[in-house]
Amino acid sequence: MSEHIDRLALKFKAGDAEAFGEIYDLLFDKIYRFIYFKTYHKETAEDITSRTFLKALGGINGFNPNKARFTTWIYRIARNAVIDYYRTRKKNSDIDDIWDIKDPSDMVLDLETKEYIAKLHTALNTLSPDVREIIILRIWEGMSYREIAGIVGKSEAGCKMAFSRAVKELRGKIAIVVAVLTVLVSRIG
C-alpha cells in the first residue's frame, strides 16, 4: 500500500495530476481522522486537513522517497499543521494539540465530545504528548512502529519502548479510568 502511494506520488511529481487524486482518495480518511483526534472539532479538522493536502500538493518537490514514505511525509505535514494551528491561536509554544490544553472549555469543540474529552484527559493526560500520540497511532490507527517512528521523529525501537512503558503506566491507572468510564456510562444511561 505504502509503496503504491509512493509510486503515485512520484507520478504526480513527474506531472501526472490524476495521481494526486488517487493519493487523496487513499489517504483522506486517515489524515482527517489523525487530525480530528488532535482537535476534536469537525470544522477545525476540515480546515487543517485542507491545509495539509494543499501543503503536500504545493511541496511535492520536497518529497524524497529515499528519505521517507509519502504516507509518513504527509502525516508529518498534518502533525505540524495541527501544531501551527494551536500555536497561532493560543500564542503558546507548548501546545501541540487539544490534549495539551489544560482547560479546553474555551476551545471550540464538538458538543458530544466535550464531556468525553474531559474524562479521557484524566486517564491519558498524564502521558507525554509524544507517548500519547504513539498510543493513538498504534492502537486507534493500527500503524506499524516504522510508520509511527517516521511521523513522530523517533527511532522504531524508541517507539516500541515508549509504547510498552506507556501501556504499563496506564495499566496502573486503569482503576481510575474504569471509574471514569463507569460514571460516564451511568450518566448516559
Place this chain on the structure above:
Amino acid sequence: MIDKQKLIDELIRLDPSLADNKRRLDETISLIIESKPEVRVDKDFRENLKRELMLKAKEKSVKRRSVLYWFLDKKIRVALGLVCLAFLIGIPAIRFLRVAPYETFSVAVDRMEALPETEEQERYAIPEALKQAAPKIAGIPAEKPVDIVRYDKAMEIDAPPLPAPSVADMVMDTDTGAHLYFEERARSLSGIPQEEAVKMESKDLPRRSRISESAKPVSEPKLTVYPPKPIDSVFLDTLRFPVLNLPLSKGYTGWDDLMSAALEKPHVPRLIAVDEVINRFDYKQGERFGDSPFAVASEGAVCLWNPETKLIFLNITALEDLRGARAVVEFDRDTVSRYRLIGFIAPTHHRETAIGYNIKAGESFAFLIEIETTEDTDGIFNLSFRWDNKDYIATVNIRDFAFDTVSNDYKLAAAIAMVAMEIRNGEYRSKNLKLAIDTLKGMDKDYLPAEVDKLIGLIEW
C-alpha cells in the same frame, strides 16, 4: 483498528513483565480501543476539497510535466518496452530475412569539389537529387535502395574515399566524363545493345555551371534510347568553323581510367578522356610567342593513325599568372580544309565569345589537332592569344611533316593519344593498337616515362 490479542502478545514480547497481570493489560487495551471516537467525515467537504485540489494539481502538472512522467506511466512504459523489443529483435530479423529484395545500388559522385561553394541547403539537396535521379535514369526498380557513397570532399562530410569506378554501380560526375559511365551503366542495366546510343536527360542534374539548378529535386529524368547516328565526318569544315578556341584547362583522371581499363577491370572505356591522357606529361617548353607571356612549341607530322591527315602538336606554357586568358586558332582556309581537336567534340569550341581561363605561371597545355590539308601547307594557322584586352597573333608555319623528324614529345603525345582512343573504343579509333604500342616502344628508353612503360606492359600482358 488493530487486533487486540495481537497487541497484547506484542506488548508482552516487548515487556515480559506485563504478562504478570494479563487481565489488567487486557482491560487497559480494551479501554483504549473502545474509547476511540467515531469520526464522521462530511462527504461534501471531502468532494469539494478534492475538486479544489485537483484543479491546483492540474495547473501544477502542466507546468511541471517532466520526462520522468513518461516513464512512470504504465502504458507508456509498456509501449517503450515494445519499441525497444522491436529494435532488438526486429532489425536483426529483417537483416536475416533480407526483406529488401535488392542490394543497394551505389552511386559515386566525383569531382564536386570543383563546384563553387553553395548554401548548406543546396549542398544536401544535391545528393538527394542524385538519389532520385540515379535509379530512374539507370532503369533500375524504384524499390532498390540507392546509396550515395561519396559525393564531395568539399562538403565537409566524413565520407568514405571515392571507390574505384568498378566498386560503385554508377559514377556521376559534375564535370565531364562520368556521364558517359552513367550512360554506359544505364545501357547495360537496361539491356540496351551496345550499338544503340543512350542519352541521359535531366535538366536538374548537377552541372558545373548550373549548381543552383542542380539543387532542385530532379524532375522526371528519363533515359532516351536512340539509334546510332551516322557520323558523316569527325572533322569540322574550316569554311563553317574557321575558329577553334583552345580550352586552357585540363582534367586529371583520364590517365587513371586508362590504366584501369588496361588492367581489364570492369570499366567503362568511354570514360577515358583522351585530352587528359595527353596532358598527363610535361613537355618541353617552347619559344616565347612574340612579346606575349606565352611560350609555344608546335610541330606537325603525318598522322600516326591516318596517313591521309596530318597531326599538329601544340604545347602552350604560361610564363606568368594570367587571368581570363584565351588561345584561339584560326585556320587558313586555303591550306586547311578540315580539322578536329583530339579529345573534344569540336563544335563546343567554336564560339567567338569563348571564355577565358585563369592560369598560373608555368602551367602548360598540350593539344593535338588533326587536319586535312591542301598540297600547299604554308601558313597552317594563325595562333592568337588574348588577355587583359591585348591580342598577340602569329602565324604558325609547319613545313616538314615527316614523322621521323619530330620530337619525342610529339611522338609520345601522338602515340599515347592513339592508345587512349583505341582502348576508349571510340568512333574515331584506327583499330591499330599495335602501331601505337610499337611507336611508344620505339622511342628513346631514357625519355619514355615509367608509367607509359607500365601501361605498355599491362596492354601486352
